[in-house]
Amino acid sequence: MVLLESILIPVATLGYCSGFAAAYVVSGHSTDARQFTISKGEPLPYVHDSTTWYEASTRPVKNLEDWIDLEEGLAFKYLLDNIAPGGTNTKGCRDGTVIASPSKAFPNYFYQWIRDAAITVQGIVNEYRKSEDLALRDIVDRYADMQAEIQETFNPSGSFATGGLGEPKFMVDGTPFTGSWARPQRDGPALRALTLMNFIRVVNQTNPELVTLQWINKLYNPDLAANSIVKSDLEYVSHHWDAIGFDLWEEILDLHFFTALVQHKALVQGRDLALSLDDHGAASWYDGQQVALKRFIKAEFWDGRNGHLKAYQHTPYRSGLDCGIMLGSIHGGHSDLYPPWSDEVLASTQMFINQMQNLHPINKRKPPYYPEDERLRGVGIGRYVEDIYDGVRTSEGNPWFLCTSSVSDIFYTAISHFIDEGEFHITRTNRPFFDRLHPAGRAKLGRVSSGDSDFRNYLQAMFTYADSFLNVIRYHTKADGRLSEQFDKYDGFQRGAHDLTWSYGSFLMAVDKRQTARRGLFGSKY
Incomplete structure (x- = not known):
């Protein structure tokens, strides 16, 4: 048929x-099928010229690339281990x-x-x-x-x-x-x-x-x-x-x-x-x-007063910023209703990163392997600032693997969309996010088109930023590639339920989005 x-x-x-x-x-x-499409445009050329302000880590870092290739296969195997029939954990x-x-x-x-x-x-x-x-x-x-x-x-x-x-x-x-x-x-x-x-x-x-x-x-x-x-x-x-x-x-x-x-x-x-x-x-x-x-x-x-989305209609004792915002955009955002590339989602994601950066002491350690600029360094992302679930009982919340992956997912998806559209706009709402990407922290309001040198600069910086969150996951992944629910906010060791299916799934989804963004930015050469 x-x-x-x-x-x-x-x-x-x-x-x-x-x-x-x-x-x-x-x-x-x-019906939105963007998450399963490949960029239709030609890959952006990798060029350094006198107008290029972003010069650090503009290509995918080789050793991170190798780790992603290895972990992708392991994560998919471990995910299947949790599905019946056939999964080794499904007796x-x-x-x-x-x-x-x-x-x-x-x-x-x-x-x-x-x-x-x-x-x-x-x-x-x-x-x-x-x-x-x-x-x-x-x-x-x-x-x-x-x-x-x-x-x-x-x-x-x-x-x-x-x-x-x-x-x-x-x-x-x-x-x-x-x-x-x-x-x-x-x-x-x-x-x-x-x-x-x-x-x-x-x-x-x-x-x-x-x-x-x-x-x-x-x-x-x-x-x-x-x-x-x-x-x-x-x-x-x-x-x-x-x-x-x-x-x-x-x-x-x-x-x-x-x-x-x-x-x-x-x-x-x-x-x-x-x-x-x-x-x-x-x-x-x-x-x-x-x-x-x-x-x-x-x-x-x-929340127009604070310039971010809120995870709940009523939040009397919470800030409203929550990993559920990113996950909602990833799994439910489409067209003009809060997709990952929307002003509101990018602004909310950056504000949430800012909260998490200082919340968990482990985030003060710069992971090895990855030579990113400090301003583009990813951190472990938890569920929300007020979290007190430690993976077993109530004490202090920790970063979660699935939440950290979700940030990468948002950024990779936005990159692919901007390449497809051939432009993006820096607005008063999303400017704090683009300020983070700009080396001087001063993004200029207005339209940035594919013909502008800053178009490539911003997107390559965004790619590095997205990669840095996967690098955080790499830092806390066990030697055999296994992921639990959380990693400790102080020492970085894994906590909570081991082999969490959603941890593997969110990582794999982010990597899938990365492949599309990477192809659009760098072509098949890298």
């Missing part, structure tokens, strides 16, 4: 009503289970979180897109089967019809976790829907002969009963986005930036999928809800 490239699913081929125009645009945004797990960590005590992370699993499998889908390895496709299919069962499992958050899709985690055999927990959490259904909608697109592009009516119906069936996996999640998101829940750190009961962004992106992509399957009633409903949600996000999460 061959699907048309211009739409998600060929409605005529599947037996549904045809007539969907490829140019169809509803209020909101079209007793049902097929399709993604464990958060093999750690069973101090702390016990031997569960499957809806959020963590969806983000992890999104990375598997991305790897399948590149390799077309059918073993990876099988992992995603088994994950989908497992999630279909979990959706129907009665749990402390309710039944399938009464809010059970907001349950955050399950046992590794698919049974409900019945202990006390921070529930509900409303990001999981959106992330699961995004992962499986991307899976539909990727299979359509790589192996269209594998797309069958039965396979599509399992994932999205236009039937009004809404019993298929993706449609069930979209219905949950569209009816609950304005209801409070716990954040991705499972601590604050509120409305959250991360949750809202992934919900919005899911509704936009869900609208497009519903239209391609001639499910016009659902498409109209999802579109109306994404418009309302976008309006809410714009109104509630920008």
Whole structure:
């Protein structure tokens, strides 16, 4: 079954009503596939001339490059070790289970979180897109089967019809976790829907002969009963986005930036999928809800007084800066709604880095290996300034590997976007970020186009800056390439759950974005 490239699913081929125009645009945004595209422009030439003010480390550092190549393979292996079937750490797990960590005590992370699993499998889908390895496709299919069962499992958050899709985690055999927990959490259904909608697109592009009516119906069936996996999640998101829940750190009961962004992106992509399957009633409903949600996000999460985004609608005892802002932009930002290259995200990321720089004593040590300028030196990034979770109990928060990777991810993605656009703008909002890149700390307001020498200077400085956060991860990675949840704020040794799946996944995602940015900046030569 061959699907048309211009739409998600060929409605005529599947037996549904045809007539969907490829140019169809509803209020909101079209489906965002930027994270899986390669820069279309020619690589920026590597040139030093009299106008070049950025001369240090303008090429990828060789030994960092070698480490990334090695760690990428190890991280992917360790990530697969946490997925059943076949994972070495998944004894007793049902097929399709993604464990958060093999750690069973101090702390016990031997569960499957809806959020963590969806983000992890999104990375598997991305790897399948590149390799077309059918073993990876099988992992995603088994994950989908497992999630279909979990959706129907009665749990402390309710039944399938009464809010059970907001349950955050399950046992590794698919049974409900019945202990006390921070529930509900409303990001999981959106992330699961995004992962499986991307899976539909990727299979359509790589192996269209594998797309069958039965396979599509399992994932999205236009039937009004809404019993298929993706449609069930979209219905949950569209009816609950304005209801409070716990954040991705499972601590604050509120409305959250991360949750809202992934919900919005899911509704936009869900609208497009519903239209391609001639499910016009659902498409109209999802579109109306994404418009309302976008309006809410714009109104509630920008702190104009302090010049940064805030992670929660109400933050009476927190600054509002939080790694969830970067993660929200990475997984949910798109088009003009807080993507990584937006003024607000770049400004917020730099302000967050400034907070973290002085918060953790380990950040005062300059890691070896990497000769970056002090102003472009990365630091370990934690969850938020007020954090007191040390990986086992409450005392003092530490830097997290996944948060440190997320900074690199933001910057690499922004670089690729600016290259694609051939320009960027330095504004009053994002100027503190560009000041950090400028050798004199005085970025000039205005448009910077690809024909300007400063265009290359800024982007190469940004690349070095992004690399320096991966270098921090390198410094704290074990000799065998393993990553835990955190590293100690004083001595730098790993803490918390060992072999955290999300630590590996976030690193791999950042490296994937780096490859695209590197190709655009330096071409295939380096």
